[in-house]
C-alpha cells in the first residue's frame with residue numbers, strides 16, 4: 001500500500017490488504033545495533049539526541065518490515081522539564097529523586113511547553129517521517145495514572161500502595177496531579193501530531209492495578225477528557241494498559257480509536273467485552289519471542305484466527321519486546337502475520 005497505510009486503515013476499521021503489525025518496544029536491547037549504542041551512551045543521552053533517536057526508531061521498520069514506526073523516547077521524558085529530577089537505571093527503570101506525597105510536592109511541578117522544552121523530540125518526529133516516507137510514525141506519551149504511579153512510588157512498584165493511598169486519602173492532591181499530567185500528555189501528543197505523527201498511543205501500562213470501581217471514580221473522568229481532546233487531532237488514538245481485562249469496557253468509554261489488549265485476555269473475549277465500535281490491538285505473549293519459533297507460530301496463529309475478518313484489528317504483542325527476544329523470531333513473525341489477509 002503506497003499512500004494509505006494498512007495500519008491506519010485498520011485503526012479506523014476500514015478495508016485493508018493484510019493484517020498490519022508493529023511491536024511495542026520494537027527498538028531496544030534485543031537488537032545488536034541498540035546494544036552497541038548503549039555501550040557508548042546512557043539511555044537518557046540517547047533519548048535527547050535526535051540523530052540517535054531517528055536511527056533507533058527507523059531500524060525496526062527497515063530490519064523487520066513492521067507497518068509503523070514508534071518514536072524512540074520514554075514516557076518519563078516530558079517530566080524532566082516539568083521539574084522532576086529522575087534517572088533511568090539499567091535493568092530497572094525510572095528512579096525519581098523526590099517522590100510526590102503531598103500538596104507541597106505538587107507545587108514544585110510546572111506545565112510542559114513541548115516545543116520550547118523538548119525541541120529534540122519534535123525534530124526526531126520530523127526526521128523519522130522524512131526518512132520513512134509512507135510508513136506512519138506513532139507518537140506516544142504516558143497516561144496520567146501510570147506517570148503518577150512513578151512520581152508517587154519513586155520508581156517501579158508491585159503493589160502501588162503509595163499511589164492508591166494518595167488517591168484514596170488525599171483526593172484533591174490526586175485530582176491536581178492527574179489534571180496536570182493530563183494537560184501535559186495532551187500538549188505533548190498534540191505537538192507530536194503537529195510535527196508529523198500519524199497515530200498516537202497513550203501508555204497506561206500499570207492502570208490494571210486498579211479495581212473497576214477505583215478506575216471508574218479516580219481515572220475514567222480524566223481519560224475521557226484526554227481522549228476527547230486528542231480525538232480532535234484527527235489521527236487514530238490508541239489506549240494501552242496491562243492486566244486490564246476487567247477494565248476494558250470502561251477504557252472503551254474513555255473514547256480511544258484503538259484499545260490495546262495484553263496476553264492475559266483472549267482477543268475474542270476482549271471483542272465481546274467492548275463491542276465493535278473500537279479497534280483492538282494485541283496480544284501475543286512477549287515471552288514466546290525468547291523461545292523457539294513453533295511457540296511463536298502457534299500463539300500468533302491462534303490470535304490471527306480469532307480476529308480473522310475483523311475490520312479493526314492491529315497485530316501487536318501483549319506488552320513490549322523483551323531484551324531476551326530473538327531477532328529472527330520477530331522477523332519471521334512479521335512475515336507470518338502479513339500472510340493473513342485483511343478484510344475486504
Ligand code: 1CP
Nearest residue numbers: 024025026027028043071072073074075093156203205320
Ligand atoms: O537501558 C535501556 O536501554 C533502557 C530500556 C528502555 C527503553 C528501550 C527504557 C527505560 N525505555 C525505553 C524506550 C521506550 N519506553 C519506548 C520506545 C519506543 C518503542 O520502541 O516502543 C517506549 C514506548 C517506552 C514507554 C515506557 N517507558 C513505558 C510504557 C510502555 C511499557 O513498556 O509499559 C513505561 C512503563 C516506561 C518506563 C520505563 N522506562 C524504561 C524502563 C525499563 C521502564 C519500565 C520500568 C518498570 O517496569 O516500571
